[in-house]
Amino acid sequence: MKRRKKLSVAVVMIALVLVMTACSAKSAYDMSTTSSSEKADYGTSGEYDGNGAQYTDTKYEGVREGAGETNTEEAKAPQSSSDSALTGTNSSSTGNTAAQSNEKIIRTFYMDVETxxxxxxxxxxNSEINRLGGYVESSEISGRSYSYSYATRYGEIVARIPSAKVDGFVNTVDKNANVVNKQESTENVSLQYIETEGRIETLKIEQERLYALLEKEDTLDDILVLENRLSEIRYELQNYGSQLRYYDNKVAYSTVTLSIQEVAKLTPVSEQKETVGTRIQNGLSETLYNLSEGFQNxxxxxxxxxxxxxxxxxIIAVIVIIARSRIKKYKAKRSTAPAPIIVNNGQSGSDTPDGQ
Known part of the structure; x- marks a missing residue:
């Protein structure tokens, strides 16, 4: 029983020490470079093998091969570039370029267009999206071809375009459609990304130490305590790995939402202030156009x-004919009817008709 309590206290102490080291992403990276046996990196796949949570990291291989430096200098390269990206320091042009290349920027576009x-x-x-190497995340088209001058077809396309090519795709939309509204937003997730990486490194170090303790234990209770903590670590690693993959996808592919409306007449988009004469001309033109469209419709x-x-x-003609016929019959009947007879009830002679 005492042995189990000591083991529990040891596990808690290890966890507390590792949590304190996770407070700084820089400290986590320094710890991960102290020993090659403690380095279990996270790769682009981010998959967990189930037998030790070993991750494959190729994130900084290109930087290491190009630099041609020692292992210690190679391990420091991502750390310095990450610090540069977060603090915004520009100690040299080389450091500034490295910081910009490691920044995690999510770009999102929304465009309301007419055609x-x-x-x-x-x-x-669709052809441009495929040519640029992107894909359609969702697409919806409703309605039918417009009748008269009223547009009834509407479409919404959510496209994922490689970040390096998204500006070209936006320009293509500008050239082929009338853009009435365009919004762009950016989000820098570099801090969240590095903090998540630091948590992953810390959890993997704790995992390796718990595996080392597990190999030395022979009692069932102690093994269950260690296995329970290892199971929690595996779950956390999977969650953090999914979060990193989400960031990687959002950074690599910008999101462009297109709201497309079919119209008979494009909405004028003025780039400069209109004069009084221009406003009158446009108003008269709009009025004549509406009148013309009204007559046509x-x-x-x-x-x-x-x-x-x-x-x-x-139907109305038949009703009118029948009504007129009935009215004529009614009038004829009234004209041929005998006049009413007036009866004298003992009145004076002056009141009787002549000759009576």
Missing amino acids: QEFDTLITKL FFVWFVVNLPYLLIWGV
Whole structure:
């Protein structure tokens, strides 16, 4: 029982020491370079093998091969570039370039566009997305081709474009559609990324030490305590690995949301202040256009609904004819009816008709 308590206290002490070391990403990186046996790096796949949570890291291999320095200097390279990215120091042009290359920037675009050639624009956008090496995350198209001057087709495309090529894709949209609204947002997740990496390194160091203790233990209770903690560490490593993969995906592929509306007339987008004359001209042009569209719409409506109008015209004509016939009969009946007879009830002679 005392042995189990001592082991529990030892595990708690190890956990506390490692948590304190995780408070600084720099300390975590220094600890990870003290021994090659304690280095279990996280790679682009971020998968856990289930037998020790060993990760494969190729994140800084390109920097190491290009630098041609010693192992100690190679281990410090990512640390200095990360510190530069977080503190914003510019000690030299080389350090500034390295910091910029290691920054984790998530870019997001939203564009509200109009087009008179809906199908053509959709085809061009899909072709451009494939050409740039991106993919469509979601797509929705609703409605049908516009009737008269009213647009009824609408589409929304959420595209993921490689970050290095997203500006070219945005320019392509500008050239092929009328952009009425464009928004861009950026988010720097470098701090969150490095903190997550530091937690992963700390957990892996704790994991290796617990494995070393597990090999020395022979009592079932002590083994269960260690296995329980190792299970928690594996779960945390998987969660942090998923978070890093999420950041990597968002940084590597920018998100562009396109809201596409089919219209008969494009909305004018003025780039400079309009004068009074220009406003009057545009207003008159808009009024004439609306009048023209109104007459056209009325003519089309009249022709389209002419069969209904004819049917209702015949019905109304029949009703009018029947009504007029009944009115004539009623008037004729009243004209041929005998006049009413007035009866004298003993009144004076002056009140009787002449000759009576």
